[in-house]
Amino acid sequence: MSGWRDCRGWQRALTREPSSECKTPEEMALFELQNYLAASGCGRQVGIKTDPSMDESFQISESDGGVLIRGGRRGVLYGVYALIEALELGESLPKGVRTPCYPLRMIDCWDNMDGTIERGYAGRSIWFEDDAFCYEPDRIRRLGRMLAGAGINVLCINNVNVHMPAQQLPGSLLADTAALADLLRPFGVRLMISIDFSLPLQFGLESADPLDLRVSDFWSHLAQNVWHAIPDMAGFLVKADSEHRPGPNAYGRTHAEGANMLAKALKPFGGVLVWRAFVYNCMQDWRDTDTDRPCAAYDLYQPLDGMFDDNVILQVKYGPYDFQVREPVSPLLVGMNNTRMGMELQLAQEYTGQQIDIFAMPPMWRRLFDEMGKEKVSAVAAVSNLGRDDNWTGHPFAMLNLYAYGRFAWDPDTDPETVIRRWSALTYGFEKDLTDRLTSLLMESGRVYELYTAPLGLNWMINPENHYGANPYGYEFMVWGTYTKADRNGVGIDRTAKGTGYVSQYPPQIRHKYEDPQTCPDEYLLFFHRLNYDFVMKDGRTLLQRIYDDHFTGYELAEQMAETLDKMPFPEPDAGVIKERMEKQLENARQWRDVTNTFFYRFSGAADAKGRKIYS
Ligand code: GCU
Numbered sequence: 001m002s003g004w005r006d007c008r009g010w011q012r013a014l015t016r017e018p019s020s021e022c023k024t025p026e027e028m029a030l031f032e033l034q035n036y037l038a039a040s041g042c043g044r045q046v047g048i049k050t051d052p053s054m055d056e057s058f059q060i061s062e063s064d065g066g067v068l069i070r071g072g073r074r075g076v077l078y079g080v081y082a083l084i085e086a087l088e089l090g091e092s093l094p095k096g097v098r099t100p101c102y103p104l105r106m107i108d109c110w111d112n113m114d115g116t117i118e119r120g121y122a123g124r125s126i127w128f129e130d131d132a133f134c135y136e137p138d139r140i141r142r143l144g145r146m147l148a149g150a151g152i153n154v155l156c157i158n159n160v161n162v163h164m165p166a167q168q169l170p171g172s173l174l175a176d177t178a179a180l181a182d183l184l185r186p187f188g189v190r191l192m193i194s195i196d197f198s199l200p201l202q203f204g205l206e207s208a209d210p211l212d213l214r215v216s217d218f219w220s221h222l223a224q225n226v227w228h229a230i231p232d233m234a235g236f237l238v239k240a241d242s243e244h245r246p247g248p249n250a251y252g253r254t255h256a257e258g259a260n261m262l263a264k265a266l267k268p269f270g271g272v273l274v275w276r277a278f279v280y281n282c283m284q285d286w287r288d289t290d291t292d293r294p295c296a297a298y299d300l301y302q303p304l305d306g307m308f309d310d311n312v313i314l315q316v317k318y319g320p321y322d323f324q325v326r327e328p329v330s331p332l333l334v335g336m337n338n339t340r341m342g343m344e345l346q347l348a349q350e351y352t353g354q355q356i357d358i359f360a361m362p363p364m365w366r367r368l369f370d371e372m373g374k375e376k377v378s379a380v381a382a383v384s385n386l387g388r389d390d391n392w393t394g395h396p397f398a399m400l401n402l403y404a405y406g407r408f409a410w411d412p413d414t415d416p417e418t419v420i421r422r423w424s425a426l427t428y429g430f431e432k433d434l435t436d437r438l439t440s441l442l443m444e445s446g447r448v449y450e451l452y453t454a455p456l457g458l459n460w461m462i463n464p465e466n467h468y469g470a471n472p473y474g475y476e477f478m479v480w481g482t483y484t485k486a487d488r489n490g491v492g493i494d495r496t497a498k499g500t501g502y503v504s505q506y507p508p509q510i511r512h513k514y515e516d517p518q519t520c521p522d523e524y525l526l527f528f529h530r531l532n533y534d535f536v537m538k539d540g541r542t543l544l545q546r547i548y549d550d551h552f553t554g555y556e557l558a559e560q561m562a563e564t565l566d567k568m569p570f571p572e573p574d575a576g577v578i579k580e581r582m583e584k585q586l587e588n589a590r591q592w593r594d595v596t597n598t599f600f601y602r603f604s605g606a607a608d609a610k611g612r613k614i615y616s
Contacts, residue, residue, distance in 0.1 A: 108237065127140065273312050321459060400423045545609050
């Protein structure tokens with residue numbers, strides 16, 4: 001394998017850089033096909049036929065004379081990548097018409113124009129630096145190939161916490177955004193931008209009230225400018241009334257009024273307005289036990305169901321908190337029947353190891369789609385894990401999450417193990433038994449991380465400054481509504497009807513499972529219940545013993561992972577990075593195990609039943 005700068009990874013089979021000559025996905029499809037056929041010497045006759053009515057779909061058919069890829073303008077490119085993958089993996093070619101389940105398959109980048117990335121773990125922004133656009137066009141084309149190869153079709157380029165020199169938005173900023181859009185268009189990737197709800201104020205208006213005609217005129221005018229420069233712009237993304245961001249509440253307006261006003265401005269151009277539902281009281285007094293943060297989004301948005309315009313997508317984080325290692329699927333995703341919904345995942349490993357610790361997400365996504373029901377949403381988004389690091393994602397294995405996300409967005413019935421195996425085989429090309437070993441290690445990686453960090457739904461025992469590393473009381477007396485309430489008797493929040501009532505936001509069949517600690521899955525136990533340390537779990541162990549055992553087991557499994565990885569022949573430079581990060585992961589796991597176990601030991605005074613060392 002050549003160096004990372006070529007970004008071969010799971011697209012190693014494409015040896016030539018994507019051509020700057022190609023202006024459309026159809027041209028790119030032809031280029032990529034020839035690129036592959038020439039390099040692989042596979043000797044097959046492959047033709048491409050565009051049928052615009054097929055849009056993003058494709059069909060690959062084989063006959064004696066060769067292979068034909070028929071598809072829409074973007075579909076043919078997806079068809080070519082699907083063919084290449086199948087041939088590389090030695091699989092039979094995909095059968096039947098392939099159509100993505102969700103028309104909007106987004107990556108949300110939290111890139112700031114100064115070049116930093118909020119919650120970024122792979123270096124600086126790929127396209128911003130010094131408050132301006134700044135990139136290598138070749139690198140953007142490689143990015144386009146990577147996104148299209150995964151099946152992703154929208155890229156939101158800036159942080160939801162918008163830091164932009166707004167005055168330039170109608171001018172140079174727009175011209176530069178248009179130039180970036182040109183580079184990604186041949187890959188079927190359209191752009192989106194995050195906007196600030198109070199933007200009209202920055203242009204001299206006295207208000208940003210969504211019901212003020214001058215405000216709606218302002219947005220219509222801006223939308224006209226934007227779509228004039230970038231006719232295939234996908235839409236705007238908005239974080240409003242959330243974590244101190246401006247929003248319609250300041251004017252006594254609802255979120256439906258705020259979102260619809262913007263949506264109407266975008267409607268003539270076919271744009272969508274993605275409105276984030278990450279709204280809660282971020283100035284909570286920890287003494288206030290009536291407010292329970294996970295209840296917030298459902299309480300706010302459920303009464304608005306059916307009131308959003310049809311080009312609004314309500315984008316909801318997968319769980320009711322905030323991208324924790326394990327949260328039940330948000331009740332809002334289950335309970336809105338008359339609103340276009342989008343589920344927001346997070347590839348950036350903010351709470352899941354920061355691209356140091358290994359955390360393959362497909363098993364988590366399988367669970368979330370199963371809990372939610374794939375038909376509940378019409379769009380999916382994921383916070384990006386990309387950056388300017390040579391290998392794009394910091395940890396080479398973090399690339400798996402990007403690839404697999406694209407596969408889930410295309411087909412939410414995706415089997416986690418299959419997608420991990422395919423990525424492993426495409427990326428490293430090992431013999432079958434090594435690929436199997438890597439696949440099972442990655443399949444287990446999320447559970448291992450969960451065991452040594454936050455088993456049984458014990459969220460938020462983490463360093464508040466950077467969201468990495470053990471800190472059991474870090475969030476306990478803060479304003480964020482993130483409490484575990486550990487004391488000498490027990491831990492957890494009672495979210496049943498007797499407690500905060502959160503569980504009532506779910507329909508009965510889900511509610512019944514969670515509201516009884518006897519039927520509640522262990523992984524969610526302390527999310528839904530407050531229990532004493534001597535509570536006897538389904539497997540006969542006490543809660544306290546399970547907390548100890550899980551942390552010990554998590555560390556042991558991490559050690560085994562390190563041993564397994566040590567014996568695998570990863571090529572450089574991957575090998576060095578994998579080793580170095582695994583060492584840090586082990587340090588992290590050890591610290592997390594000991595800090596958490598000591599924390600509970602000091603409270604409970606009860607030793608480990610198996611006599612293992614718990615520091616006091
Ligand atoms: C998390 C994250 C913030 C981010 C926020 C969001 O809280 O830590 O950095 O701004 O999510 O999703 O808006």
